[in-house]
Amino acid sequence: MELSDCLVQRAKTGGQMNESELAMDRCIFTDFPDDSDEYRDEDNDGLYLDRTNAVISKSVFMFAKDDGLDSGASGGGEVLINNCRFEANFHEGAALSSGHSVVKLHRITNSVFTNCGQGLELGYSSPMHQVEVDSCRFIGNGIGIRYGDCYEMSHQGYIHIRNSESLENNDYDVWNMNREHWAADTSHMSFENVHITTANPMYPELIIYE
Numbered sequence: 659m660e661l662s663d664c665l666v667q668r669a670k671t672g673g674q675m676n677e678s679e680l681a682m683d684r685c686i687f688t689d690f691p692d693d694s695d696e697y698r699d700e701d702n703d704g705l706y707l708d709r710t711n712a713v714i715s716k717s718v719f720m721f722a723k724d725d726g727l728d729s730g731a732s733g734g735g736e737v738l739i740n741n742c743r744f745e746a747n748f749h750e751g752a753a754l755s756s757g758h759s760v761v762k763l764h765r766i767t768n769s770v771f772t773n774c775g776q777g778l779e780l781g782y783s784s785p786m787h788q789v790e791v792d793s794c795r796f797i798g799n800g801i802g803i804r805y806g807d808c809y810e811m812s813h814q815g816y817i818h819i820r821n822s823e824s825l826e827n828n829d830y831d832v833w834n835m836n837r838e839h840w841a842a843d844t845s846h847m848s849f850e851n852v853h854i855t856t857a858n859p860m861y862p863e864l865i866i867y868e
Contacts, residue, residue, distance in 0.1 A: 680712040709733030732757025781807030783815025806836025820850035
């Protein structure tokens with residue numbers, strides 16, 4: 659499926675793609691189901707991808723009561739995201755997950771995550787799940803970047819962030835915690851030239867923004 663110059667707005671969800679190929683450019687997904695500040699527990703994602711390969715560019719995901727982009731479930735796929743904006747999503751700007759031993763890649767570049775519950779989350783995941791983040795900004799979220807989630811499932815994926823900033827987030831600029839063990843797993847999260855607001859003893863390589 660090819661989507662370009664589309665506005666998807668004021669529905670229960672922006673839609674779900676299963677076992678598909680998606681090319682998206684210059685699209686806006688917003689108001690799921692509306693733009694109020696009232697939370698609804700109705701799985702109101704902007705867009706849900708399952709076992710789908712996608713190239714998403716110059717697009718916006720905002721005002722979703724759940725996730726802006728949920729590239730989740732347990733399937734594999736390759737999702738490339740460039741020059742996108744994730745704003746004012748109640749849960750995650752982008753929620754990433756996988757299961758079993760599937761191969762999955764998320765590559766996110768030149769994108770902004772702001773005013774979300776969590777900007778970016780790698781949750782339960784296959785050991786063959788790789789997340790690469792480059793030149794992104796995580797500003798003013800509850801949590802900027804998180805490894806782990808609140809599901810009692812295996813977390814074995816790997817996330818590497820470089821050349822990015824996670825600043826002025828309300829609770830944590832970076833948080834490593836999963837419910838499977840209710841502990842951090844620093845071996846699956848790494849940073850290179852990443853700036854944060856205050857020092858994080860778990861990751862001394864993070865740079866204090868001045």
